[in-house]
Amino acid sequence: MSPRAVLRGTPFPYRSNSLNLFRLILAATVLVAHSFYTTGNGVGPHIRGENLGGWAVAGFFVLSGFLITRSRLRTSAGDYLLHRIVRIFPAFVVCLIVTALVFGPVAALVQYGSLEGYLQTPVTPLQFVWSNITLYMNEYTIGSTLSDVPYPGVWNGSLWTLFYEFLCYVMVWLLGALVWFRRSPILAVLAFGLVTAAHALNPLVAAAGLDGSFLLFLKLAPFFLGGALVYFVIERAGINALIGVICLLIAGGLILLIPGWGGQMSSPFLAYGLLWLSSVVPQPRWVAANDVSYGFYIYAWPIQQLLALAGAGFDGGVLAFVVYNVLAVVLTFACAWISWMTVERPAMTRIRRRQTAVRVA
Template structure:
């Protein structure tokens, strides 16, 4: 079980990891977890909520995993680029193209098909266009006129998108720390401790809740030369998490021991899913499309589905949308990550000129 005392820096340099499959599983767990409130109205029977005495659901666990990994990778991204413009361009291209398409699809395809209003009333309703505010991340609207009013969880079109604002906000935190030369291991460690203390003191809401996970990932990246991946430590971390899950202190242990376990599984040489993302990164697509598809399934089956049935019916459809989103939207957008704005506009200008010339001929 011993990994020869190798530190995280060693495994990063090796460029082989299991982060893609971990994110895929986390996104799938969100879908699985949401099947319970969407079919029963609450999380009372959700398996992980039962295991932790209501302290945390599988969906909340998955979100914590996302933020830990994001904190690690985003800090690495800024550390390697040192350029705020390139940094934000890369981050924006990863979040917004897929989100924008999902929002437009919800308004102009899903809405007209499923609304119980007439098309005239639907498209003349101000709330239909207010849903566009969701693209900004900050002004979040969860319903569209006439959609899912009879569902067990009525009205909500996409209840998963709320975390994206906090994700993007933390991108700014990393950038500010980087530009001001404060992206330092000691400062970030203090930030993690402070966020954790404030959260357990009931201060800061989702900001301190999610930042303690995000900053845990930051800490693991900045201390990558000091933190060694050891199978015995990983096993001990798992045991501690199991014990705290049974005794009501799981949230205390997750941000520390859970973070260690995540990166052990991500980089451990004996766990090899390095090529899982070879054909695409579908986790984001699963995350943003699962909720509306699950609501559709609930409506189609007239609120008669069990949580497991909702998951089994929704997952393959969600995966299809995630694959299409990756190949048609997300992957195409990421091609511009390394391109300068000048080259992008130059290519667009040439394309337009060629189109005009072709039409003239």
């Protein structure tokens, strides 16, 4: 068999992949990584200074970069932006409200036996919702709740990434307006190279006065743009098993061998490898039909904090830690399922029907 035949790709199976399953696994990995912090059991396993949750978020971003770029190039600018807003904001806002008006009062009752002062003590529940409603997390606390847990005061330590994900959505929205971006991968290559180099030169960027949120954007954007770049590759050449395996090996090597920015540099290889795996690993039908990974991600931390408040996972024993994680997974999945069935899927269905009606009219 010729080398060309060995490397020949097949079209990516957009309708029969296991990306829902992979994203759910990544969300569960974030939960397990955070469980070390929320139970006071240290910081857990790290790879090149990043915990497993951070690497799972990187996986989220490379897959999102691939899928979101496809969405941008297949829809109008208006439809694309509306889809992205509807996909991320309704469930996010409901999560803030549920945290402030359900989880918070439960925590107050467990801690103090009453709700006296709950609505008035800064940060008040309404302040918590309003100050975070734009996706940028300004406040993590609600009054004096969660003061007795190993990771005190923080009601949701996962939501901060959503602001940067939405910034990546906007970045691709703007790039998609350029004919050059639509016709050639060169601009995607340049954009990926630019943000990766900027991340690698973090000290110089910080010295120029661009620190804080901008550095976090530079940390995450290369993963998203790595996935965007791979979209152009797979659209033109398809996906190939041998290349997929090689890409996973290269990604692992870059992560392990290059401190600081090896992960960002690995993102196109990581994206290709994960996408290949998603094309060959089967997933249950109910997972294919129900994308609960987003809800799982946004509800995991508050569920973990409530379990910690109840004393779960405190004694440092392996069994207690395992039971804590099992309870967290089950309860988080229940919240994610409710979010999917009552908020996320209805919102997306409604907007798709409205856009279809507008096109027909």
